[in-house]
Amino acid sequence: MDDVSLLKLGLTKDEKKTFEKKKVELSKRVGSLLKASRADSKNAECFICGKECSSFCNSHSVPQFCLQNISVSGKLYHSGNLVDIPMLDKDKGIGEADTFRIICRDCDSSVFSDYENPEAYCQVPSDKMLAQIAMKNYLKSISKRQLEIQLYRNMAKEFGEHEMMIHMEGIGSTDLREYIDEFKYAKKACQSKWDNNYYLSYFESIPYVVPIAFQNDIALVSDIEGSTINNIYNHLSDYVIKSVHICVFPLANHSVVMMFCRYGENRYSKFFKQFKKLSSEEKLKVINYIIFSYSEDYYFYKGIDQEIFGNESLKDVVKTTSVSVGDNPFADSLTAAKETYDLNKRDTIPNFLSETYKVNIKSDIISDPNQSDFGGQNHIS
Numbered sequence: 001m002d003d004v005s006l007l008k009l010g011l012t013k014d015e016k017k018t019f020e021k022k023k024v025e026l027s028k029r030v031g032s033l034l035k036a037s038r039a040d041s042k043n044a045e046c047f048i049c050g051k052e053c054s055s056f057c058n059s060h061s062v063p064q065f066c067l068q069n070i071s072v073s074g075k076l077y078h079s080g081n082l083v084d085i086p087m088l089d090k091d092k093g094i095g096e097a098d099t100f101r102i103i104c105r106d107c108d109s110s111v112f113s114d115y116e117n118p119e120a121y122c123q124v125p126s127d128k129m130l131a132q133i134a135m136k137n138y139l140k141s142i143s144k145r146q147l148e149i150q151l152y153r154n155m156a157k158e159f160g161e162h163e164m165m166i167h168m169e170g171i172g173s174t175d176l177r178e179y180i181d182e183f184k185y186a187k188k189a190c191q192s193k194w195d196n197n198y199y200l201s202y203f204e205s206i207p208y209v210v211p212i213a214f215q216n217d218i219a220l221v222s223d224i225e226g227s228t229i230n231n232i233y234n235h236l237s238d239y240v241i242k243s244v245h246i247c248v249f250p251l252a253n254h255s256v257v258m259m260f261c262r263y264g265e266n267r268y269s270k271f272f273k274q275f276k277k278l279s280s281e282e283k284l285k286v287i288n289y290i291i292f293s294y295s296e297d298y299y300f301y302k303g304i305d306q307e308i309f310g311n312e313s314l315k316d317v318v319k320t321t322s323v324s325v326g327d328n329p330f331a332d333s334l335t336a337a338k339e340t341y342d343l344n345k346r347d348t349i350p351n352f353l354s355e356t357y358k359v360n361i362k363s364d365i366i367s368d369p370n371q372s373d374f375g376g377q378n379h380i381s
Helices: 013-021 024-043 064-069 105-110 117-120 129-158 162-190 266-276 279-295 307-311 312-318 332-341 343-348
Strands: 003-006 075-078 091-093 198-206 213-217 244-250 255-262 298-300 320-326
Touching: 003 332, 013 343, 064 091, 064 213, 064 244, 075 198, 075 298, 129 198, 129 213, 129 244, 198 279, 213 279, 244 279, 255 279, 279 312, 279 343, 307 312, 312 320, 312 343, 320 332
Parallel strands: none
Antiparallel strands: 003 320, 075 091, 198 255, 213 244, 213 298, 244 255
8 A cells, every 4th residue: 555644733843943943034924925815815795695895794603602601701722722833822712713704794693593592502403503504614614715725826926836736726616616505505595494404413412511612514534434425535526525514512501512414415324324323422422533633613611621732642633634645646545534534533532522521610701791792893603
């Protein structure tokens, strides 16, 4: 078998030393590149209603009330505490956690009102709520890909790596088209009279507050038995990557964890059957492992034990990326990815959805006094 591995995030000790020597210069250069790319990727119209918009709303993926429930003085920890990248902050305020700006204030205030109501989670979420969650997930993914595409273009100009940047831009453009298609489906589902647009494969109400908040769409590479779900290295135009949506919402006195996909999405059928056979504890372990191995968009309770961030197994898992590095262009990247993302490794990292890590001290959870649920200069959804 060809030598192939998946690239890990973070810097080596030597790279950190090099960075420290040129910290000011590199920070300015990266900051300038990001600023230009954000300006270049800015839309002229709201992505939902299509109306011209000069100032977009600062929208969250995870509802603000969930972030408030695990914040301390309005602050949260995130992936920057586990990945060794010097330019990443170690904490974020509620107002800057997992935000994007491609929709207007009116749409942000009205379109997602069903799922952004904490009282709605006293029962199983409706199909309309799932559609709203899917819409929000794809809006964030669209915003992220738009920025990345412009970043690749500007990096090609700045550093001259035209061939690699063109390749990355092409992949990003394919992803963007798929995200837009899924967004349109979710938007239509929000307005549908029927309740058969999404399949809720898992919903669990947990009688304690978990220390993490999460909401995202994730394309699983393989199921629990190792069979392929998505060949993420197949970039042919007729091959479409399929995702599941996973949410972890810490509420005032309990938490909800759920997983769903488009109704009739057969690619996940075997995985859902395997998942259902697991015990309640093992299901939570699988969800926990998926979140930390596939995504970087999770937020921690800031009062969590600091020793967690020194857990080497956890740090190794969260550094995982899907970028394949092989000794030839025909190396078997998919097999390497299936080994890396193997869900049977779920016991190698702490399960933050277990009662062991529940948030105990209510007095420590202090919301940012400058943030409000509705209104203010920047409405957070």
